[in-house]
Amino acid sequence: MRLPTVDDVERLIPRPDDFTSRARGTGLSARVGIVLGVAFGICFLTGLWSHVQYDPPGWLPIGPQPTQLYRITQGTHVITGIASIPLILVKLWSVFPRLFIRPPRGPRALLVEALERASIGALVGASIFMLASGLLNIAQWYPWDFSFRATHYAVAWVAIGSLLVHIAVKLPVIRQALGAPLDEGTDDGPNDSPDERPTDDDLLTRRTVLGGALVSAGLAALLTAGQTVPFLRKISVFAVRDGEGPQGLPINRTAKAAGADETAMDPNFVLELIVGGTTMTFDREQLAALPQQTHRLPIACVEGWSRNAEWTGVSVRDLIALAGADPRSDIVVRSLQTKGAFGVSVLPKQFVEDPRTMLALELNGETLSLDHGYPCRIIAPNRPGVLQTKWVQQLEVRS
Ligand SMILES: Nc1nc2c(c(=O)[nH]1)N[C@H]1C(S)=C(S)[C@@H](COP(=O)(O)O)O[C@H]1N2
Numbered sequence: 001m002r003l004p005t006v007d008d009v010e011r012l013i014p015r016p017d018d019f020t021s022r023a024r025g026t027g028l029s030a031r032v033g034i035v036l037g038v039a040f041g042i043c044f045l046t047g048l049w050s051h052v053q054y055d056p057p058g059w060l061p062i063g064p065q066p067t068q069l070y071r072i073t074q075g076t077h078v079i080t081g082i083a084s085i086p087l088i089l090v091k092l093w094s095v096f097p098r099l100f101i102r103p104p105r106g107p108r109a110l111l112v113e114a115l116e117r118a119s120i121g122a123l124v125g126a127s128i129f130m131l132a133s134g135l136l137n138i139a140q141w142y143p144w145d146f147s148f149r150a151t152h153y154a155v156a157w158v159a160i161g162s163l164l165v166h167i168a169v170k171l172p173v174i175r176q177a178l179g180a181p182l183d184e185g186t187d188d189g190p191n192d193s194p195d196e197r198p199t200d201d202d203l204l205t206r207r208t209v210l211g212g213a214l215v216s217a218g219l220a221a222l223l224t225a226g227q228t229v230p231f232l233r234k235i236s237v238f239a240v241r242d243g244e245g246p247q248g249l250p251i252n253r254t255a256k257a258a259g260a261d262e263t264a265m266d267p268n269f270v271l272e273l274i275v276g277g278t279t280m281t282f283d284r285e286q287l288a289a290l291p292q293q294t295h296r297l298p299i300a301c302v303e304g305w306s307r308n309a310e311w312t313g314v315s316v317r318d319l320i321a322l323a324g325a326d327p328r329s330d331i332v333v334r335s336l337q338t339k340g341a342f343g344v345s346v347l348p349k350q351f352v353e354d355p356r357t358m359l360a361l362e363l364n365g366e367t368l369s370l371d372h373g374y375p376c377r378i379i380a381p382n383r384p385g386v387l388q389t390k391w392v393q394q395l396e397v398r399s
C-alpha cells in the first residue's frame with residue numbers, strides 16, 4: 001500500500017466545473033449583491049445611529065425630538081438585518097464554486113490571489129458574525145462572554161470596510177454583469193466560451209433564484225416589521241416580542257429576573273432624590289399626590305420591537321425643582337435591580353429639560369405592573385428602550 005500523494009488528495013477536492021447548476025453566474029451574484037449591499041449599508045448606518053443614541057457623544061447631544069426617531073431607526077436596523085439573511089445565503093451559494101479555483105502559479109499572482117481571498121474571508125466572516133450575533137441578541141440568548149454592544153460595533157467596521165474593498169476590487173466584473181441582462185451570458189465557469197448560449201431551462205432557473213432571493217428577503221422584512229409597524233402586527237411571526245404582555249405592552253425583563261421583585265413590592269419603599277448634599281424621599285403615595293401628566297410615548301427596544309403607550313406620572317423636571325435643582329442637569333438613575341445589566345442609567349440634561357420626561361406611575365390607565373417597573377420608572381421621548389429604567393429607587397442630580 002502506498003501513501004496518498006498530494007495529487008491524490010487534490011483529485012478529491014471539487015473543481016469549479018464540477019458545479020453544474022447553470023443558475024449560478026456573475027449576473028445573479030451582482031444583482032443579489034447590490035440588494036445585499038444596500039441592506040447592509042442601511043443596517044450599518046442605523047446601527048451606528050443606535051450606538052450614538054445609546055451613549056450620545058458631547059458633540060452630538062441627541063435629544064427627545066423627534067419622539068419616534070429611535071423607533072424608526074432601530075426597527076429599520078433589525079428589519080434590514082433579517083432581510084439580509086436569505087440574501088447572503090443565495091449570494092454565498094452563487095459564488096461557492098469559486099472557492100475551489102486552484103491557486104495561480106508564480107509568487108506575484110499567488111500573493112494577489114491570497115490578498116483577495118483574505119479580504120473575502122474577512123467580509124464573509126464579519127457578515128456572518130454580524131447577522132448571527134444580532135439574531136441571537138434578539139432571541140436574548142447570549143452564548144458568549146464578550147460584550148454584545150462593543151463587539152457587534154467593532155465587527156461592523158470590519159464588515160463595512162471589507163465590503164467597500166470587495167466592491168472596489170469587483171467593480172469591473174459588477175459593471176459588466178449588470179450591463180448584460182440576467183438571461184445573457186454564461187455561468188461564469190472558467191471554461192465557458194463567450195458564444196455559449198444559455199438554454200431555456202437556464203433562464204428559468206436564473207430568474208427563479210433571483211426572484212426567490214428577493215421574495216424571501218421581502219417576506220423576512222414583512223414578517224418582522226410588525227414589531228415596529230402596528231398594522232403589520234398580526235402577520236409578525238418573526239417578531240420576537242409579539243406585542244402582547246400585561247397592560248398591552250411586551251416585557252423585556254421581569255422583576256424576578258432582575259432581582260427586584262421583593263424590594264419593589266416592599267410597602268416601605270421610598271424614592272430618594274439627591275441634590276447636592278441633601279436627600280429628599282418620597283413614598284409612592286407622595287409621588288401620586290404630586291401633579292400628574294399623561295403622554296403617549298414609545299418603548300423602542302434595541303431588539304427592534306417598539307410600541308406606543310399612554311404613560312402617566314410626575315414630570316422629572318418638576319420633581320427635581322422641588323429640591324431646587326436646575327433642569328439643565330444630568331441625572332443618574334439607579335434602580336432596585338440586583339441582577340444583570342441596565343440597572344443604572346444616566347438621563348442627559350436635554351431629556352431632563354423636556355417636560356414630557358417622567359417618572360411614570362401608570363401605564364395605559366392602570367397602576368404600573370410589577371414587571372413594567374412598579375413602583376416607578378423612567379419614560380422619556382426618543383430614548384432607546386434599554387435606558388427607560390424600571391423599578392427606579394434613586395435619582396441623583398449631577399451639578
Ligand atoms: N432596571 C431595568 N430597567 C429596564 C430594563 C432592565 O433590564 N432593568 N430593561 C430595559 C429594556 S431593554 C427595555 S426594552 C424596556 C422594556 O420595558 P417593558 O419591559 O416595560 O416593556 O425596559 C428597560 N428598562
Ligand SMILES: [Mo]
Pocket residue numbers: 252300301302303385386
Ligand atoms: Mo430593550
